[in-house]
Amino acid sequence: MNVDSIKTGVVIDHITAGKGMQLYELLNLGSLDVPVAIIQNVISRKMGKKDIIKIDADIPVDLNIIGYVDPGATVNIIKNEKLIEKLNIDMPERLVNVLKCYNPRCITQTEQELPHIFKLTNKEKQVYRCIYCETQAKNPEV
Amino acid sequence: MRSAIDIVDFSTQEIEDMIGVALDIIDNPDKYAHACDRKKLATLFFEPSTRTRLSFEAAMYELGGNVISVSSANSSSAAKGESVADTVKVVSCYADIIAMRHPKEGAALVAANNATIPVINAGDGGHCHPTQTFADLLTIYREKGTFENLTIGLCGDLKFGRTVHSLINAMCRYTGNKFVLISPNELKLPSYVKKDVLKERGIPYVQTTSLEEVMPDLDVLYMTRVQRERFFNEEDYLRLKDTYVLDMKKLARAKDDLCIMHPLPRVNEISVAVDDDPRACYFKQVLNGKYMRMALILKLLKEAGTI
Incomplete structure (x- = not known):
């Protein structure tokens, strides 16, 4: 499958091999009623192996989620079989309702309508902490 | 706002x-x-x-x-x-x-x-609990006259003790301070405070389970209560609550100008006999x-x- 095989849609490229499925789940792509392909372990000159996700529809993807899971990934926007935009992804400063705080003492556990917000506190070590209780994020869940 | x-x-x-x-x-x-x-x-x-x-x-x-x-x-x-x-x-x-x-x-x-x-x-x-830390800082300033070059002992529940985490954050800003972390293994200072605050800023610290051993080194001794309300398991609380009790015998090896602090309320961590010692500052801390x-x-x- 090639990038130009999509008429109009989104290609998430240069995903670290093995992270494609996690990204698929966090982006909730399984709920879409459009063709979505995950290609795993594609040979890459730059990365050795990589994963690719292709979405055959013009839908917005949450760049913050991609930046959180795999900041080295790239997002290609395809329209009429042409690459019209290539986005380099960076780690987002804040994640809203992407992760859930697992600390049972956190206010988000009792006040269900509060947004779960995490902020990047250490970019080098990719550490995100809950803005309410400062618990470090782990085991990302939707 | x-x-x-x-x-x-x-x-x-x-x-x-x-x-x-x-x-x-x-x-x-x-x-x-x-x-x-x-x-x-x-x-x-x-x-x-x-x-x-x-x-x-x-x-x-x-x-x-x-x-x-x-x-x-x-x-x-x-x-x-x-x-x-x-x-x-x-x-x-x-x-x-x-x-x-x-x-x-x-x-x-x-x-x-x-x-x-x-x-x-x-x-x-x-x-x-920032206002407790403000009280602690005013107490240290009034008792020691400085925020620098102090050896600060923190004793008891360093895991759930929010006052301890805030005090470390505040005193890390000043030069020459050292921290002595005295706690049972189960109630050690969380690794994120050690890594993100102490190690990250190159602040010297030692961890120990013995209060007696480190007593002569301390300029400030901050005692804390093991808090029942922080435990999900009553057995753990009962096992750990009386690990450290500061009494006059333990104080015998302390400096003459040691500043003994406690965020109160105390349960058994400080013997009542210590209250009359001029180094006891915990009631002054309340006023501060x-x-x-x-x-x-x-x-x-x-x-x-x-x-």
């Missing part, structure tokens, strides 16, 4: 300015007796606490202000399931400033994000807390343009 949620929200200069105001209040109480005339402090305490609430109330009365109060979660709308956000929106209509204690971590931030008046965090679960709360209320109301 400026609130006081965490000690790290305040710059070193701001803290030192508040200490300056507190010292001025101590010397010239009459100057401040009407500083908050006709202003109201709402104390919202959703978790049991007598002394912190009394300290805030005394602080506001000494500034000439008034206090309206919710004294327990059971008697408030929180018992009916009202959210923190709604509660503080309502209270914002009645008061000029809020002091809130809540058992859930992060509740104070939720309050500050939703109130239209300043919110002071009077303790949010095991997370932050009131002065720093006065300084903080003044600062926040001024910044809000209320006074």
